[in-house]
Amino acid sequence: MPELPEVEATRLSFADRIAGAKVLSLHLGKSLRWPLGCATASLLGRNVQAVRRRGKYLLIDLDQGLLLLHLGMSGSLMFSSELAAPGKHDHFEMVTTHGTLRLNDPRRFGAVVYAASEEAPAARKLLDRLGMEPLSDDFSLVRFRAGLKRRKAAIKQVLLAGDVVVGVGNIYASETLFLAGIRPTLSAAKLTRPRVERLHAAIRDVLARALAGGGSTLRNFSSAAGEKGHFQLEAMVYAREGQPCRVCGTTIRCLRQGQRSTFYCAHCQKT
DNA sequence: AAAAGCCCCTGGATGC
DNA sequence: TGCATCCAGGGGCTTT
Numbered sequence: 001m002p003e004l005p006e007v008e009a010t011r012l013s014f015a016d017r018i019a020g021a022k023v024l025s026l027h028l029g030k031s032l033r034w035p036l037g038c039a040t041a042s043l044l045g046r047n048v049q050a051v052r053r054r055g056k057y058l059l060i061d062l063d064q065g066l067l068l069l070h071l072g073m074s075g076s077l078m079f080s081s082e083l084a085a086p087g088k089h090d091h092f093e094m095v096t097t098h099g100t101l102r103l104n105d106p107r108r109f110g111a112v113v114y115a116a117s118e119e120a121p122a123a124r125k126l127l128d129r130l131g132m133e134p135l136s137d138d139f140s141l142v143r144f145r146a147g148l149k150r151r152k153a154a155i156k157q158v159l160l161a162g163d164v165v166v167g168v169g170n171i172y173a174s175e176t177l178f179l180a181g182i183r184p185t186l187s188a189a190k191l192t193r194p195r196v197e198r199l200h201a202a203i204r205d206v207l208a209r210a211l212a213g214g215g216s217t218l219r220n221f222s223s224a225a226g227e228k229g230h231f232q233l234e235a236m237v238y239a240r241e242g243q244p245c246r247v248c249g250t251t252i253r254c255l256r257q258g259q260r261s262t263f264y265c266a267h268c269q270k271t
Numbered sequence: 272a273a274a275a276g277c278c279c280c281t282g283g284a285t286g287c
Numbered sequence: 288t289g290c291a292t293c294c295a296g297g298g299g300c301t302t303t
Binding site for chain 2: 289290291292293294295297298299300301302303
């Protein structure tokens, strides 16, 4: 479910409401990807100061230390003062004076990790490798181009890896490459300047539009306030194998790159 | 340093 | 209806 727009929409849906809250209890059930990294009791009484995002990680700042939270493939958050009883896949719960934050994650690829600070090893291990934020000013054309220049791997996989630019998941990787008219298998280093320009614009455009639409995706999504997104952007290629390209009618193809599906139009994305 | 594979886990869809 | 197989929006870790 969550690529950058969904993670950001999730953040926006509860950041203001939880800010200033005091932690009353904290519970990590069936283990997620890693252990929390501290005793839950040690977090009681701390205050939530803000919720930030870095890549697909949510950073919950406490007055001392922070929680890093990742939704993985199937995670979603709810924040409310009136939640129903926890279900089978609710693996993390933090009760605060402003409401209860709960992580539901069937596949358990998600994570909740405590770090004493953003410079602590527990945080750096996860954050250090992350590339530029696509919706921020530091995602400049010049830096994007420089980042791609030193990568010989296929552009689709470089986008997905997240060390040049973060937040582009498997759906948006296919979609942005279609919009930019670039073949997913092309080496990142070999992209011509105009192609890099088009890709740069496509990434910003698609992610910004998805976010503006309430952070919904091409599939299901609801924010931590339980609101569905209203993203009406239709997939041009994703999951459309065998169907006609919406632009030229050519049959959309699917290929495997690094154990993930890639969809593209061989006519609109010639090289 | 970079790239390629592997793996974590559950559920839904599909096919026999 | 039951069972096996395949696939899924992520990403850290280990091996080349």
